[in-house]
Amino acid sequence: GMAELGETLLARTRYAQLRLASVAGISLTDAAVHLREFVIDVSATGLSAQGIVDALHGDGIDPGVVVGECELLVCVTEVTSQADIDRLVDAIASAAASAASVHTASATAALEQNA
Numbered sequence: 001g002m003a004e005l006g007e008t009l010l011a012r013t014r015y016a017q018l019r020l021a022s023v024a025g026i027s028l029t030d031a032a033v034h035l036r037e038f039v040i041d042v043s044a045t046g047l048s049a050q051g052i053v054d055a056l057h058g059d060g061i062d063p064g065v066v067v068g069e070c071e072l073l074v075c076v077t078e079v080t081s082q083a084d085i086d087r088l089v090d091a092i093a094s095a096a097a098s099a100a101s102v103h104t105a106s107a108t109a110a111l112e113q114n115a
Helices: 002-021 049-057 082-114
Strands: 037-041 065-068 071-075
Touching: 002 037, 002 082, 049 065, 049 071, 049 082
Parallel strands: none
Antiparallel strands: 037 071, 065 071
């Protein structure tokens, strides 16, 4: 019934929070217990929240709603599976890693140019 649904939503939301927080450059904006929705800070990824949305839309993934330049509201529903969450996390991690490698390559090129 409703109690099981609530427990499922709490568990899946917490799973999503922990998985996303494990991605380099991603942090939770607070440590509160959330039911369904929570906000992540992507500022340390080298991408804006809109940049992540744009990168993931190409793969058919809707990562959430942009609520700030570097903040993304993520929603987990009763139909969101663990596999869906894992796919989201893997896609965000890949986008962040790509941004980091582009940033590193640009910084290396700038250093070499100044040498």
